[in-house]
Amino acid sequence: MPDAPASHAAPTPYTPRDAAALWKRYQNLLVRVASVGLSLDVSRMEPADGFWKRMEPRMQEAFAAMEKLEEGAIANPDEGRRVGHYWLRDPGLAPEQELTEAIERTIHDVKGFAASVHSKEIAPPDEKAPRFTDLLSIGIGGSALGPQLVADALGVKRDKMKVHFIDNTDTDGIRRTLENLGSRLKSTLVLVVSKSGGTPEPRNGMVEAKAAFRRAGLDFAKQAVAITGEGSKLDGIAKSEGWLRRFPMFDWVGGRTSVMATVGLVPAALQGIDVDRFLLGARKMDAATRNPKTAKNPAAMLALMWFHATGGTGEKDMVVLPYKDRLLLLSRYLQQLVMESLGKELDLDGNVVHQGIAVYGNKGSTDQHAYVQQLRDGTNNFFATFVTVLQDTPRAGRDPVIDVDGGEHVTTSGDYLTGFYLGTRKALYENGRESMTITLDKLDAQSLGAVIALYERAVGLYASLVNVNAYHQPGVEAGKKAAAGVLDLQNALLDRLTDKAQSAEALAAAAGQPDQAETALHLLEHLAANKRIAKRAGKYLKA
Numbered sequence: 001m002p003d004a005p006a007s008h009a010a011p012t013p014y015t016p017r018d019a020a021a022l023w024k025r026y027q028n029l030l031v032r033v034a035s036v037g038l039s040l041d042v043s044r045m046e047p048a049d050g051f052w053k054r055m056e057p058r059m060q061e062a063f064a065a066m067e068k069l070e071e072g073a074i075a076n077p078d079e080g081r082r083v084g085h086y087w088l089r090d091p092g093l094a095p096e097q098e099l100t101e102a103i104e105r106t107i108h109d110v111k112g113f114a115a116s117v118h119s120k121e122i123a124p125p126d127e128k129a130p131r132f133t134d135l136l137s138i139g140i141g142g143s144a145l146g147p148q149l150v151a152d153a154l155g156v157k158r159d160k161m162k163v164h165f166i167d168n169t170d171t172d173g174i175r176r177t178l179e180n181l182g183s184r185l186k187s188t189l190v191l192v193v194s195k196s197g198g199t200p201e202p203r204n205g206m207v208e209a210k211a212a213f214r215r216a217g218l219d220f221a222k223q224a225v226a227i228t229g230e231g232s233k234l235d236g237i238a239k240s241e242g243w244l245r246r247f248p249m250f251d252w253v254g255g256r257t258s259v260m261a262t263v264g265l266v267p268a269a270l271q272g273i274d275v276d277r278f279l280l281g282a283r284k285m286d287a288a289t290r291n292p293k294t295a296k297n298p299a300a301m302l303a304l305m306w307f308h309a310t311g312g313t314g315e316k317d318m319v320v321l322p323y324k325d326r327l328l329l330l331s332r333y334l335q336q337l338v339m340e341s342l343g344k345e346l347d348l349d350g351n352v353v354h355q356g357i358a359v360y361g362n363k364g365s366t367d368q369h370a371y372v373q374q375l376r377d378g379t380n381n382f383f384a385t386f387v388t389v390l391q392d393t394p395r396a397g398r399d400p401v402i403d404v405d406g407g408e409h410v411t412t413s414g415d416y417l418t419g420f421y422l423g424t425r426k427a428l429y430e431n432g433r434e435s436m437t438i439t440l441d442k443l444d445a446q447s448l449g450a451v452i453a454l455y456e457r458a459v460g461l462y463a464s465l466v467n468v469n470a471y472h473q474p475g476v477e478a479g480k481k482a483a484a485g486v487l488d489l490q491n492a493l494l495d496r497l498t499d500k501a502q503s504a505e506a507l508a509a510a511a512g513q514p515d516q517a518e519t520a521l522h523l524l525e526h527l528a529a530n531k532r533i534a535k536r537a538g539k540y541l542k543a
């Protein structure tokens, strides 16, 4: 008889409570922010006895650090920057009157610009295009993820403009987006969005868009808007070429928290989204998450539950599962917000800590038919955050009700979605898998602003709990520098290429980089696959 296989079952970290105990726990722990119609339920998280008490002094320190940040302290010490995204939705909080005025003026300008575009006062130069119909936003990272989330979560059929994105330097992806616009290019307003104004991907997107405009006989500058830091490279280009408009990006707003700055507000306002309500939702959530009573503060509760679930070291992943198609991009948005903020090698005292929390997820119930199997039965290396919306559609009560079952009572698709969420949560809990739930009464500009603000604050508080700088991203630079070196090598290889076929190794050596033979091979293969150079018997030559 072979030995019985070793059990790989993940340990159950807690004994599931019975229904009565859970009901009580739910009632005790629920945090409700009535002003924005949002609730946070952490009853299916099971921190050990004494956790709340033990963490309370640290949470109070985190509140104090956050208070200083909001007052204008240099909360990003490595970059010597202040961190002002909370001021964007409550300009009166900004530490100086000039900043308050700059924020207010910018919001006013954004709304004014959108109104002029909608009223056709600002219109395309082509006579055959009486108004701007489409919006092409070119940006990456924080200059794309927030706007994409907002556009998808809140877009409706009667949007004032149809929004498209170029968020990569993928030739085919760019072409596909531009081809989709087709003859509507003449009525497309282009936003080139880059806080630093020097990121290669949006620069490339801009160059490709310009080429498409030229091919169509259109004047790019008359249809282009720059959203960037004042004095940046992009700002200079927009200024010298006389673009339609330039909107400033404040230095004290980080890319991943820029959705309530011009980065997010310009496209949202142009699409026709109520940006005032969006900002209001965030402002109300900010008020709720300044509450120093931990148990009443949803951001503090979230941060504490992350700390509990991951041991304060990121040992478990955060699975974000919105049961709502419109919130599909929330997990991708949170991936940047959480991982770029918390994923750090060093803590604030310079110790090597390798912090972070991995975030992934798409949407329910769709994911139940994909990877939820592993969540329920497999390795117990995650905690789930369900996001649910009570109101099935913005027209609830007016939409026709479709009975999908034909039983005694009406059952709708939305009822199934709710059933699947509740069922999955239960199945996970009973198998020792923890989860939280954020419930929105309805999904609209206000509640979306509130959810974003909730996570921004939770990330800031958590960063304090684990003592990292949430507002820099030194690791990103390493990849950027390496990429620049690779492109330099490509140019050196192209310089050495002749009509005589040479191996990758020989070309790398000729380029003075004999130790880069493998990189040279990859570059040459890419060039050959795109017919920009020729390849013969495994060697490379001019095309």
Ligand SMILES: O=P(O)(O)OC[C@H]1O[C@H](O)[C@H](O)[C@@H](O)[C@@H]1O
Pocket: 140, 141, 142, 143, 193, 194, 195, 196, 197, 198, 199, 202, 255, 256, 340, 473, 476
């Ligand atoms: O807006 P940009 O300056 O072009 O930056 C776009 C993105 O790129 C960087 O690499 C950062 O890591 C992100 O935080 C940022 O959002």
